[in-house]
Amino acid sequence: MTTAGQAPTDNPYTEDPDTDFPPVAELTEDEARQQAKQLREAIRYHDHRYYVEADPVISDRTYDALFARLEELEAVFSLDREGSPTRRVGGEPIDELGTVEHVAPMRSLDQSGDSEDVRGFDRRVREDLAGTGYDGPIEYLCEPKFDGLSIEVVYEDGTFERAATRGDGRQGDDVTAQVRTIPSVPQQLRGSHPEVLAVRGEVYMPRGAFQQLNRDRVERGEDPFANPRNAAAGTLRQLDPSVVAKRPLAVYFFSVLDTSVTFETSTELYERLPSWGLRVTDQAELVADIGDAISYRDRLLDRRDDLDYEIDGTVITVNDREACDLLGHTARAPRFAFAYKFPARSGETTVRDIVVQVGRTGRLTPVGLLDPVEVGGVMVSRASLHNPEEIARLGVGVGDEVRVKRAGDVIPDVVEVLDSSDGDDAANGGHFEFPDTCPACGAPIERDGPLAFCPAGLACPPQLERAIEHYASREGLDIEGLGAERIAQLIDAGLLEEPADLYELTAEDLTALDGWGETSAGNLLEELEATREPPLAAFLTALGIPEIGPTTARSLAQQFDTFDAVRSASGKQLQTVPDIGPRVAASIREFFESTITRETIDQLLAHVDPQPAESTSGDALDGETFVFTGSLERFTRAEAQDTVEAHGGSTTGSVSGNTDFLVVGEDPGRRKRNAAEEYGVDTIDEGEFLNLLAKRGVDL
Numbered sequence: 001m002t003t004a005g006q007a008p009t010d011n012p013y014t015e016d017p018d019t020d021f022p023p024v025a026e027l028t029e030d031e032a033r034q035q036a037k038q039l040r041e042a043i044r045y046h047d048h049r050y051y052v053e054a055d056p057v058i059s060d061r062t063y064d065a066l067f068a069r070l071e072e073l074e075a076v077f078s079l080d081r082e083g084s085p086t087r088r089v090g091g092e093p094i095d096e097l098g099t100v101e102h103v104a105p106m107r108s109l110d111q112s113g114d115s116e117d118v119r120g121f122d123r124r125v126r127e128d129l130a131g132t133g134y135d136g137p138i139e140y141l142c143e144p145k146f147d148g149l150s151i152e153v154v155y156e157d158g159t160f161e162r163a164a165t166r167g168d169g170r171q172g173d174d175v176t177a178q179v180r181t182i183p184s185v186p187q188q189l190r191g192s193h194p195e196v197l198a199v200r201g202e203v204y205m206p207r208g209a210f211q212q213l214n215r216d217r218v219e220r221g222e223d224p225f226a227n228p229r230n231a232a233a234g235t236l237r238q239l240d241p242s243v244v245a246k247r248p249l250a251v252y253f254f255s256v257l258d259t260s261v262t263f264e265t266s267t268e269l270y271e272r273l274p275s276w277g278l279r280v281t282d283q284a285e286l287v288a289d290i291g292d293a294i295s296y297r298d299r300l301l302d303r304r305d306d307l308d309y310e311i312d313g314t315v316i317t318v319n320d321r322e323a324c325d326l327l328g329h330t331a332r333a334p335r336f337a338f339a340y341k342f343p344a345r346s347g348e349t350t351v352r353d354i355v356v357q358v359g360r361t362g363r364l365t366p367v368g369l370l371d372p373v374e375v376g377g378v379m380v381s382r383a384s385l386h387n388p389e390e391i392a393r394l395g396v397g398v399g400d401e402v403r404v405k406r407a408g409d410v411i412p413d414v415v416e417v418l419d420s421s422d423g424d425d426a427a428n429g430g431h432f433e434f435p436d437t438c439p440a441c442g443a444p445i446e447r448d449g450p451l452a453f454c455p456a457g458l459a460c461p462p463q464l465e466r467a468i469e470h471y472a473s474r475e476g477l478d479i480e481g482l483g484a485e486r487i488a489q490l491i492d493a494g495l496l497e498e499p500a501d502l503y504e505l506t507a508e509d510l511t512a513l514d515g516w517g518e519t520s521a522g523n524l525l526e527e528l529e530a531t532r533e534p535p536l537a538a539f540l541t542a543l544g545i546p547e548i549g550p551t552t553a554r555s556l557a558q559q560f561d562t563f564d565a566v567r568s569a570s571g572k573q574l575q576t577v578p579d580i581g582p583r584v585a586a587s588i589r590e591f592f593e594s595t596i597t598r599e600t601i602d603q604l605l606a607h608v609d610p611q612p613a614e615s616t617s618g619d620a621l622d623g624e625t626f627v628f629t630g631s632l633e634r635f636t637r638a639e640a641q642d643t644v645e646a647h648g649g650s651t652t653g654s655v656s657g658n659t660d661f662l663v664v665g666e667d668p669g670r671r672k673r674n675a676a677e678e679y680g681v682d683t684i685d686e687g688e689f690l691n692l693l694a695k696r697g698v699d700l
Contacts, residue, residue, distance in 0.1 A: 106169050111313070141317045145339050149202065158195075196258060201278075203251050205247070215355050218369070227379050231247075267286050293316045315337060316337065359466060360463060363451060364445065368385050440463075467600075468487050477531040536612055571588075620698050628651070628662075661681065663686065
């Protein structure tokens with residue numbers, strides 16, 4: 001058997017491989033099986049060199065060619081893929097994560113950021129061991145405390161068998177299919193591996209990959225992950241392994257939960273794991289006493305920003321395994337290990353990238369991607385730079401040290417530059433120059449005061465994507481199964497160039513794409529069919545008219561009854577609708593007069609027939625005006641508003657002296673409650689609202 005680091009003998013694909021393969025059709029089945037066997041063996045070797053030893057011997061392009069050839073062989077000759085490296089690309093989506101029992105408890109660590117507590121840990125170790133008669137050395141293995149997600153990985157006869165999250169320490173989520181896609185988790189152990197091995201590792205997302213993932217999300221108009229740990233945890237719990245395979249996760253292993261071999265020291269463990277193909281940190285260090293362990297932590301704190309992964313402290317472990325066994329565990333933590341935490345980052349951080357985000361209306365918003373930092377008790381990884389004028393005022397650039405605050409205790413802002421990189425610390429250092437063209441489609445940027453816009457409309461991919469997302473959103477036509485990732489996939493496949501193309505999709509179009517089966521394709525087509533005669537208010541909301549939310553859309557529908565009447569209404573006529581003043585009326589007219597908008601709507605109307613607003617079901621709430629804030633349990637807010645209006649009442653988006661009731665749900669806005677107090681408006685909760693409806697004879 002090949003030992004770790006040693007190339008498989010007589011394998012043409014390990015050193016300087018020839019990737020000019022003959023056509024697969026020219027191979028016999030036996031030749032295909034033999035070549036696939038060699039490719040699998042070689043790819044495992046190259047994975048080990050790349051992910052464990054960090055010393056690749058072939059280029060990425062060559063590796064990709066070997067991998068693609070193996071995929072082709074397995075597909076054409078229907079070869080068994082069990083244990084194959086190609087299984088990393090992900091399997092079929094699963095309905096839910098199962099639960100599995102751990103082979104041994106996965107305990108937490110006692111921890112503190114106070115050096116005196118660390119010295120107290122050392123005193124307890126020495127006192128407890130003295131009581132056992134132990135007379136061996138008390139040395140400590142120090143290593144980074146990774147800020148990731150802890151997992152158990154089980155191997156049987158050297159083959160990857162299953163993986164689970166830590167969960168409650170006794171059992172966790174079954175993430176076997178997801179972990180299988182992580183390149184640094186070997187499918188087959190190397191060398192003289194034990195028959196049984198259960199190891200504990202930490203799944204993390206490298207910082208560079210995390211920033212790129214967040215950049216991609218921001219460019220798509222999605223919220224970025226707050227920190228790499230959240231990104232790793234959210235990814236690992238994806239039900240679709242193919243999604244996990246596309247995200248850059250990695251694992252470091254650091255302890256053994258169960259095995260058929262023994263170790264005398266933790267340092268021996270750290271030597272043996274890589275020989276089996278399991279990746280360990282190169283930052284571990286054996287120290288003679290607790291003073292050196294504290295010094296190790298301080299040195300690691302100084303260089304934490306140079307590492308390509310997030311750490312939040314160090315782990316200090318008694319090195320001798322006999323001593324560890326004598327010390328034992330409490331119910332929740334080992335007595336032989338302690339986590340010496342770093343102080344929390346707060347307020348000051350580094351700008352790692354600046355992305356210009358294209359919104360649904362074409363507005364360009366610069367966003368700073370940051371090293372994650374705690375601000376006001378919340379971890380943030382991005383901050384708004386608002387517009388070109390704000391960037392110029394701050395003089396901010398990539399690589400700058402900045403101070404961040406949360407404006408209004410919600411939205412993070414960069415408030416000042418503390419130390420400018422001036423190009424020294426980043427490839428794109430120096431003040432950020434706002435582009436003259438749209439970063440997504442290349443259209444010349446138009447300026448409106450301090451703001452910048454892309455004028456390309458739906459010809460600009462992000463605007464198209466945002467428009468379709470809004471059309472399908474819960475506030476729009478509520479098309480289930482059509483989220484951001486699937487919309488992006490359909491656009492990339494050339495199936496969507498405008499919203500109306502949704503209604504041209506076929507089952508054949510969808511099932512030809514990754515991740516789609518007959519059931520999911522059929523479900524989406526049924527959802528789309530159900531939107532062909534939408535309520536007028538929902539259709540108006542779905543169009544994304546500036547300044548028009550569900551409440552105002554319902555008012556427009558009630559006032560004008562048909563879509564043609566709404567889009568042909570004059571500014572003066574629009575101002576007769578509650579909550580619509582001159583500015584909003586002008587915005588609506590500008591929207592409908594746009595050539596691009598007219599063409600988009602006309603295409604939609606070839607498939608969709610908006611239905612007039614429903615007549616009221618009675619006058620039980622006649623003359624009464626309701627405002628809603630927060631989320632409700634019994635209804636969506638839109639459903640609650642529809643109920644009020646169907647029974648003769650009216651709803652508006654803001655509290656005024658004409659408001660009769662403010663209905664307050666979970667997480668309500670402060671502004672509306674303050675206005676209700678100011679105007680003396682009755683404030684009721686959802687239960688009181690339901691009682692009021694019942695008393696008025698409204699049948700729900």
